[in-house]
Amino acid sequence: MTATSLPYVKMNGAGNDFIILRVDAPGFDLSPDTVRRLCGRDTGPGCDQLIVIEPPTNPGETAFMRVWNADGGKVETCGNALRCVGWLLLEASGQESAVIGTLGGPTVARRAEGTRIEVDMGTPRLAWHQIPLAEEMDTRGIELQVGPVEAPVIHTPGAVSMGNPHVVFFTDRLDDDFVRGAGSLIEHHPLFPEGVNVGFAHVLSPDHIRLRVWERGAGLTLACGTGACAALVAAHRRGLTGRSATLTLEGGALTIRWDEASDHVFMTGPVAFDGTGTVTI
Template sequence: MIIPFRKMHGLGNDFVVLDARRAPLPITPGRAAAIADRHTGIGCDQFIVMEPGTEGADVFMRIYNPDGSEAGACGNATRCVAELAMADSGSGAAAVRTISGLLPSERLPDGTIRVDMGEARLGWGEVPLAQEADTLHLPLSADGVSDPAACSMGNPHATFFVPDLAALDLPRIGPELEHAAIFPQRANIGFVQVLAPDHLRLAVWERGAGLTLACGSGACATLVNAARRGLSARAATVSLPGGDLRIEWRDDGHVLMAGPTATAFTGMIDLDAYPA
């Protein structure tokens, strides 16, 4: 089966996007992982399938990590899919649904896409953690980092606050923390340096993907956890290796994320060339 695909990214966090809204596609976790492989597939941080919208959504977005596991949220991919849905409808707004919930999105006057990522979930069972714990101060450490805060943005995040981001060996400590026993579903691990109350610098070891140039849900979790700690305001610029996102944690608990999207290229793919 030969079908079109689109390669998109948000600040370098890149996606292979397939459109299954008109007809189902034979996508399995194994096939998604094979296509996501950067050596033998197209390569991407997350593999995205657009499916028919449900329960008031314009589109359902299914998210696969490069290891084939399914993710509940991806902020940068949400902006990309919302951009495609808006282009199809001619509207300036779109509602994207994932397995974690509905994400209303809109195009701002500067052309960036803003997504309502929903409420930050702060309870230990909502993250989730393996046992009851204070999500503002987790008993977790690795070489050079300790005392993270945790929350869920539809997927689990832990945020370590550090004085010097550049001094950390993230490829070494990231996998250890992602698979820590306190996270029964593993976790996305953020490392943040507070530059000012309205400016945070962030790097994220993503669950199932490793280091990426940007992580939208991670930027949201970082702002929430920094504000909870009294280290930032409730609105800030979050600078990632791929660029900046603007994050706001509203008083009603919802987190807004705004940033750019881009299409790198389009092409055709033979799904039968990849193992099912």
């Protein structure tokens, strides 16, 4: 196979960093080995996720965004990447909004104050088969725990799909070792046939949550946009917060709002430009 060089843009959203490529035809694909090489901090430019912007595949879309995690696996969507891709599309077009297609469904990105971007993440999917779970459960608090049966360390997380599967534990244990250990244990639990992103949320007040996320296929990252959306939805369903809150993550703060009228979740947060380069495919 002939090697191809492609220019990339390196960006981050609240510390969650991406290599972003742009191609001229839909259906672009990469081998898991290539993705791991490019995402590796020692073997490529290094990133949490690799993003490819393709031409739109459906009427009304501005572009299509394809996402791979650092382990080489293709995933449905990524909230922080949607903000970065949205910013690129809006800067290129001069428009105030863009419709971005993803494997998890279309998303609308809009300009907010400064360099912040608001993304309409759509309606949260709350039925057990939409997460998906391997068996029927009440997704406000599913039957899952870590630790001894009689004294679990964490238990009964909420389950939400924001186009990708999440569980959210409510705990004040947010240290690296705990999040890494519990997250890696739960990510491939048999209850989740497609794997799962694992959130650890400490509710500080009805409008403020401290959050850490173990991302499926990426591990411990500085921020997770869909994870922040899932945490707010799960917290509100438990009566722990209102319908909007500031989510403080390691890489920065995101504002999440679950609109009652539309049932859509809106995420607003920063984007940052880290540089450019060329990769060989």
